[in-house]
Amino acid sequence: xxxxSLRYALSFLLxxxxxxxxxxxxxxxxxxxxxxxxIPIAIVPFENESNYPLGITGIVGADLTRSGLFKxxxxxxxxxxxxxxxxxxxxxxxxxxxDAVVAGSMRPLSDGRIxxxxxxxxxxxxxxLLTMSYTVTPQQFRVTAHKIxxxxxxxxxxxxxxxxxxxxxxxxxxPRYQLLxxxxxxxxxxxxVTSNEPLLSPKWSPDGSRLAYVSFENKKPVVYxxxxxxxxxxxxxxxxxxxxxxxxxPDGRRLAVTLTKDGSSQIYIVNADGGPAARLLTxxxxxxxxxFTPDGGAILFTSDRGGxxxxxxxxxxxxxxxxxxxxGDYNVSARPLPDGKGFAFVRRAAxxxxxxxxxxATRQVQVLTxxxxxxxxxxxxxxKLIIYANEGGGxxxxxxxxxxxxxxxxxxxxxxxVREPAWGPLPRQ
Amino acid sequence: MRNFIFAAFLAVxxxxxxxxxxxxxxxxxxxxxxxxxxxGASTGGTSGTGVxxxxxxxxxxxxxxxxxxKRSVYFDFDSYVVRDEFKPLxxxxxxxxxxxxxxxxxxxxxxxxxxxxxxNLALGQRRADAVKRMMTLLGATDTQIxxxxxxxxxxxxxxxxxxxxxxxxxxxxxxAGE
Numbered sequence: 001x002x003x004x005s006l007r008y009a010l011s012f013l014l015x016x017x018x019x020x021x022x023x024x025x026x027x028x029x030x031x032x033x034x035x036x037x038x039i040p041i042a043i044v045p046f047e048n049e050s051n052y053p054l055g056i057t058g059i060v061g062a063d064l065t066r067s068g069l070f071k072x073x074x075x076x077x078x079x080x081x082x083x084x085x086x087x088x089x090x091x092x093x094x095x096x097x098x099d100a101v102v103a104g105s106m107r108p109l110s111d112g113r114i115x116x117x118x119x120x121x122x123x124x125x126x127x128x129l130l131t132m133s134y135t136v137t138p139q140q141f142r143v144t145a146h147k148i149x150x151x152x153x154x155x156x157x158x159x160x161x162x163x164x165x166x167x168x169x170x171x172x173x174x175p176r177y178q179l180l181x182x183x184x185x186x187x188x189x190x191x192x193v194t195s196n197e198p199l200l201s202p203k204w205s206p207d208g209s210r211l212a213y214v215s216f217e218n219k220k221p222v223v224y225x226x227x228x229x230x231x232x233x234x235x236x237x238x239x240x241x242x243x244x245x246x247x248x249x250p251d252g253r254r255l256a257v258t259l260t261k262d263g264s265s266q267i268y269i270v271n272a273d274g275g276p277a278a279r280l281l282t283x284x285x286x287x288x289x290x291x292f293t294p295d296g297g298a299i300l301f302t303s304d305r306g307g308x309x310x311x312x313x314x315x316x317x318x319x320x321x322x323x324x325x326x327x328g329d330y331n332v333s334a335r336p337l338p339d340g341k342g343f344a345f346v347r348r349a350a351x352x353x354x355x356x357x358x359x360x361a362t363r364q365v366q367v368l369t370x371x372x373x374x375x376x377x378x379x380x381x382x383x384k385l386i387i388y389a390n391e392g393g394g395x396x397x398x399x400x401x402x403x404x405x406x407x408x409x410x411x412x413x414x415x416x417x418v419r420e421p422a423w424g425p426l427p428r429q
Numbered sequence: 430m431r432n433f434i435f436a437a438f439l440a441v442x443x444x445x446x447x448x449x450x451x452x453x454x455x456x457x458x459x460x461x462x463x464x465x466x467x468x469g470a471s472t473g474g475t476s477g478t479g480v481x482x483x484x485x486x487x488x489x490x491x492x493x494x495x496x497x498x499k500r501s502v503y504f505d506f507d508s509y510v511v512r513d514e515f516k517p518l519x520x521x522x523x524x525x526x527x528x529x530x531x532x533x534x535x536x537x538x539x540x541x542x543x544x545x546x547x548x549n550l551a552l553g554q555r556r557a558d559a560v561k562r563m564m565t566l567l568g569a570t571d572t573q574i575x576x577x578x579x580x581x582x583x584x585x586x587x588x589x590x591x592x593x594x595x596x597x598x599x600x601x602x603x604x605a606g607e
Contacts, residue, residue, distance in 0.1 A: 198582035245547045265551035286551040332545045
């Protein structure tokens with residue numbers, strides 16, 4: 001075993017990775033379609049909330065509305081406003097057609113922190129579903145609001161909330177490329193990398209602490225891994241030829257990458273901190289776009305070994321390789337669902353590139369978007385939403401679609417060409 | 430411990446490679462281009478003077494009357510097959526490299542803006558490799574030619590129509606020192 005020859009390029013030279021507030025790249029979200037049966041919920045402003053600059057309940061309401069699974073019920077005219085679960089009068093809220101009501105309070109503590117607490121009441125069944133309290137600083141209000149939205153979403157839908165997650169994406173403005181990380185609602189974008197050469201394929205480490213990406217800064221594609229906390233980065237695949245398409249193993253210790261060091265584009269495994277590359281598969285055509293399955297036992301990848309690009313699955317411990325897509329002559333960019341039930345991918349039909357979903361059990365393909373240039377799907381940790389880029393006309397925007405195809409959102413950045421979104425993991429508790 | 434685990438993993442992976450048959454046949458992708466509107470099509474061999482004219486004092490690589498001044502090879506949609514009309518151009522450069530052993534060339538493969546970034550990166554590489562393979566069959570050596578791919582990331586034509594796409598499905602041949 002050769003020593004791990006880390007090519008630590010602690011490059012403070014070309015790339016500015018210190019977090020910089022990038023207001024020009026702020027994404028705003030428009031909901032363009034909704035579920036048929038949204039849950040009507042009233043979110044009453046918390047007691048004393050108006051004493052603080054950032055409205056927590058406003059963020060909670062926006063998160064829930066954006067999921068497409070909730071609609072807000074007006075609280076105007078309710079007097080007195082409830083501040084605890086036991087204050088909520090079910091009959092008054094049923095008269096407004098609410099199914100659920102949230103009420104709470106914010107109280108300053110002697111150490112300068114704030115006690116935030118709330119209750120969620122099912123006014124149909126007239127039961128308190130949960131009460132929670134948090135002791136936080138004003139700097140933590142936004143994070144706290146997303147946490148509150150998560151627990152309400154989980155309680156009422158049975159699925160994991162993903163409002164506390166982050167997304168990474170690439171922007172291009174003139175000759176300048178940036179890799180940014182923002183909250184899942186598009187707020188607080190931070191610049192991670194800036195370069196005058198293309199940046200590609202950002203991928204979150206499973207613990208959310210690092211990003212792998214491809215940079216052309218050395219005039220050819222090289223795969224880097226960069227810590228979000230320290231900005232330190234290492235070239236983990238910088239072999240002769242092209243290095244691209246990183247994909248993390250679920251344990252965060254290895255990456256699948258596409259290399260051309262031995263000829264055409266083929267898939268190899270490298271350690272997450274660099275070192276030699278071990279070839280995983282062999283074909284005489286193109287193999288690329290590897291993605292590990294959630295159990296880490298297999299990869300999905302794109303190959304043209306059958307004459308057209310299609311999606312295959314291969315065991316990482318040797319053994320069989322299976323073709324998964326057969327419909328059409330272009331099926332690429334497979335992204336496994338975290339729940340293990342299938343994968344999102346890009347298909348081309350009648351010259352339109354669309355996001356689709358394959359279910360392993362039925363082998364049925366469900367087309368989720370219309371195209372014409374929908375690319376780079378990335379699945380939320382709860383498997384319920386897929387973010388992707390619509391790159392049409394060189395003016396890319398991000399969009400998201402629910403995995404049942406019913407809820408669609410557009411995420412708009414005012415002035416940049418946005419592409420290649422990557423949905424981050426659930427934050428560690 | 431960590432190295433041991435990785436070594437064990439490596440061994441498993443290598444064993445897997447041995448037991449995995451290579452099933453592909455690298456079937457050429459059929460021509461799906463809808464129209465014949467390909468820029469650069471006029472750079473076919475008939476317009477050039479051929480490599481034999483290199484005895485003069487001028488650099489044939491820069492002589493606009495020499496086929497060697499032409500540097501771009503265009504491809505059909507989804508394809509990395511060198512079209513017949515570009516074979517004289519590729520052959521001329523292959524022979525030039527054969528008779529000028531100190532010459533070094535980089536072939537830059539490109540793709541149009543449609544479809545996956547990463548698949549297009551691989552497709553551009555394949556396009557560059559296809560031209561390199563033809564040249565090495567004609568006597569150029571492996572060390573004379575480097576291939577790289579820009580995928581769809583560096584379009585020459587910034588447009589978003591079939592004319593732009595056809596121009597961007599392209600290899601560029603760049604000699605060292607140019």
